[in-house]
Amino acid sequence: MSEKSVDKATLKMIKKAGDDNVKLAWDRLVAQQPQCGFGQLGVCCRNCNMGPCRIDPFGDGPDTGVCGADADTIVARNLLRAIAAGAAAHSDHGRGIAATLYASARGEARDYPIKDEAKLKAVATEFGIVVEGRSVQEIALELAGAVLEEFGTKKGSLQFINRAPVQRRELWDKLGITPRGIDREVVESMHRTHMGVDNDYTSLILQGLRTALSDGWGGSCIATELSDILFGTPQPVKGVCNLGVLMEDQVNIILHGHEPTLSDIIVFAARDEELLAEARQRGASGINVCGMCCTGNEVLMRHGVPLAGNFLQQELAIVTGAVEAVIVDVQCIMPSLPQIAGCYHTKVISTSPKAKFPGALHVPFDEHNAMEVAKKILRLAVENYSNRRREKVSIPSDRMEYMAGFSVEALLAALGGTLSPLIDALKSGSVKGIAGVVGCNNPKYRQDYSHLTFIRELIKNDILVVATGCAAIACAKDGMLLPGAADEAGEGLKAVCKGLNVPPVLHMGSCVDISRILTVAAAIANALGVDIADLPLVGAAPEWMSEKAVSIGAYVIGSGIFTILGTVPPVLGSKNVAALLTSGADEVIGAKFAVEEDPVAAAELAVKHIAGKRVSLGLKA
Numbered sequence: 029m030s031e032k033s034v035d036k037a038t039l040k041m042i043k044k045a046g047d048d049n050v051k052l053a054w055d056r057l058v059a060q061q062p063q064c065g066f067g068q069l070g071v072c073c074r075n076c077n078m079g080p081c082r083i084d085p086f087g088d089g090p091d092t093g094v095c096g097a098d099a100d101t102i103v104a105r106n107l108l109r110a111i112a113a114g115a116a117a118h119s120d121h122g123r124g125i126a127a128t129l130y131a132s133a134r135g136e137a138r139d140y141p142i143k144d145e146a147k148l149k150a151v152a153t154e155f156g157i158v159v160e161g162r163s164v165q166e167i168a169l170e171l172a173g174a175v176l177e178e179f180g181t182k183k184g185s186l187q188f189i190n191r192a193p194v195q196r197r198e199l200w201d202k203l204g205i206t207p208r209g210i211d212r213e214v215v216e217s218m219h220r221t222h223m224g225v226d227n228d229y230t231s232l233i234l235q236g237l238r239t240a241l242s243d244g245w246g247g248s249c250i251a252t253e254l255s256d257i258l259f260g261t262p263q264p265v266k267g268v269c270n271l272g273v274l275m276e277d278q279v280n281i282i283l284h285g286h287e288p289t290l291s292d293i294i295v296f297a298a299r300d301e302e303l304l305a306e307a308r309q310r311g312a313s314g315i316n317v318c319g320m321c322c323t324g325n326e327v328l329m330r331h332g333v334p335l336a337g338n339f340l341q342q343e344l345a346i347v348t349g350a351v352e353a354v355i356v357d358v359q360c361i362m363p364s365l366p367q368i369a370g371c372y373h374t375k376v377i378s379t380s381p382k383a384k385f386p387g388a389l390h391v392p393f394d395e396h397n398a399m400e401v402a403k404k405i406l407r408l409a410v411e412n413y414s415n416r417r418r419e420k421v422s423i424p425s426d427r428m429e430y431m432a433g434f435s436v437e438a439l440l441a442a443l444g445g446t447l448s449p450l451i452d453a454l455k456s457g458s459v460k461g462i463a464g465v466v467g468c469n470n471p472k473y474r475q476d477y478s479h480l481t482f483i484r485e486l487i488k489n490d491i492l493v494v495a496t497g498c499a500a501i502a503c504a505k506d507g508m509l510l511p512g513a514a515d516e517a518g519e520g521l522k523a524v525c526k527g528l529n530v531p532p533v534l535h536m537g538s539c540v541d542i543s544r545i546l547t548v549a550a551a552i553a554n555a556l557g558v559d560i561a562d563l564p565l566v567g568a569a570p571e572w573m574s575e576k577a578v579s580i581g582a583y584v585i586g587s588g589i590f591t592i593l594g595t596v597p598p599v600l601g602s603k604n605v606a607a608l609l610t611s612g613a614d615e616v617i618g619a620k621f622a623v624e625e626d627p628v629a630a631a632e633l634a635v636k637h638i639a640g641k642r643v644s645l646g647l648k649a
């Protein structure tokens with residue numbers, strides 16, 4: 029069983045699930061074996077009803093679909109559709125936040141006042157909006173309008189791409205992949221992958237980069253920046269992590285999903301005296317709101333809310349038998365949750381009109397009336413405490429402290445107001461480079477093992493790690509987000525971390541907050557007068573599984589950063605597509621993918637890449 033995870037809490041709860049006769053993702057993965065080889069290679073097409081078609085990977089069967097599409101076309105089309113889906117998910121999240129800002133500015137969402145006026149003004153100025161002598165409301169209204177316009181903009185390119193160095197933007201223009209409207213790129217990708225439209229794999233992959241860039245420098249960036257304006261820009265914060273944050277004697281609530289519009293207000297609603305009194309009446313000593321996955325990261329970054337775990341622990345939280353409610357919105361929520369909740373007393377409460385789950389209770393969330401709905405949802409959880417079955421409760425004791433909250437602003441503050449100390453450390457070689465480590469868990473791989481092994485190797489080699497999403501949670505659970513973890517780092521990085529009293533792995537937020545990493549990368553490049561592709565940077569998604577991760581990988585290489593994938597993407601059915609992504613792309617866009625399942629070997633690739641970039645910059649390898 030230890031091959032399933034390196035996390036002790038996870039292993040204990042997998043065992044309990046077995047005892048309770050509950051099926052988990054790992055069991056369903058076994059039931060899926062053998063998984064479809066055509067699907068794994070990406071050579072299955074269902075884009076029209078002459079199909080489904082599949083290409084024989086051994087060359088003994090058909091080498092085209094009914095329409096004549098070959099493996100290159102089919103693999104590239106499938107990849108583009110995955111990117112479009114991932115970009116759509118991140119960007120629709122961004123749109124939701126923009127709509128909330130709009131409602132707030134119009135006075136229609138009084139539970140969402142603007143928390144960071146300085147950031148509002150800074151972002152508005154970026155959009156060319158006059159801030160001098162105007163009210164917060166006026167500025168917010170104009171900014172929200174301008175941001176909503178980015179989804180279908182007529183001006184021909186997105187605003188936030190101007191953060192990128194001029195060299196990068198010129199390259200995007202030259203290649204014709206400057207993202208135009210956010211919705212436009214997703215729609216065009218769906219159009220191009222319709223039967224009989226774009227059939228050239230290079231052209232399809234370039235559109236994939238453009239669509240992904242509209243996510244990273246568009247939808248995700250909007251989600252991050254506007255969330256900071258509405259909910260506050262993260263500052264260094266401490267908290268605790270892993271399933272041991274659940275409390276035997278409290279009403280336990282798991283916030284799972286992605287959009288802080290829901291999770292942030294629930295954190296405040298849970299402080300309501302009436303609800304607390306009701307909880308006490310039912311014998312609970314309090315209400316314990318905990319996060320899970322990215323929405324957990326949102327409230328962790330801003331409020332230090334305890335974090336119950338990452339992607340593969342969502343089912344396990346219910347298996348503790350101690351969770352009154354799992355409150356979900358969108359993305360990464362396993363449809364299995366209501367079934368598992370059926371074996372315990374847990375209520376799964378869905379809140380988004382976009383994401384309904386058979387077997388869950390649906391309480392539509394409404395930003396115009398947020399606090400009221402939040403309290404209504406919490407009341408359901410509090411009432412459910414009376415239904416807890418003591419004999420089924422077993423909370424693993426495993427918990428770990430973390431330090432998080434490294435927004436770009438917080439990072440700058442830690443560095444004394446400018447990036448110069450970091451740039452100097454890069455120049456001197458005390459910090460050799462920076463790695464962004466992001467993404468999910470995947471039951472095909474031992475949970476957290478690749479994240480942690482990869483990251484430990486990097487910091488040993490004086491590579492500073494910035495992390496988001498479930499990768500960051502893996503680090504939190506293992507103590508890697510504590511300043512003391514710098515003891516595991518190489519001498520140079522250790523000294524830098526000790527000097528600043530920061531961990532060697534900086535938690536920068538949820539997956540949309542990878543836009544924070546892009547912003548830092550762009551700022552360093554601009555400060556040095558070079559392109560992002562010239563910097564000693566790497567990206568990695570050691571255990572990725574979601575389509576959002578595909579979009580992330582594509583915008584990271586599109587931004588000029590070499591990216592290592594730890595799980596194999598479904599592209600191997602086309603030698604041409606695989607070669608373009610893992611080698612040809614370098615000449616086109618200045619970065620490429622590598623696929624490496626072994627995290628130690630992956631770290632070697634990262635170290636080597638960073639050394640190479642240092643030499644090209646004239647720095648000591």
Ligand code: XCC
Nearest residue numbers: 322360467468497498539
């Ligand atoms: Fe989802 Fe964002 Fe992946 Fe985690 S890391 S499993 S996408 S929650 Ni984003």
Ligand code: SF4
Nearest residue numbers: 073076079081093095
């Ligand atoms: Fe088959 Fe072509 Fe239709 Fe795809 S688009 S299902 S390859 S006929």
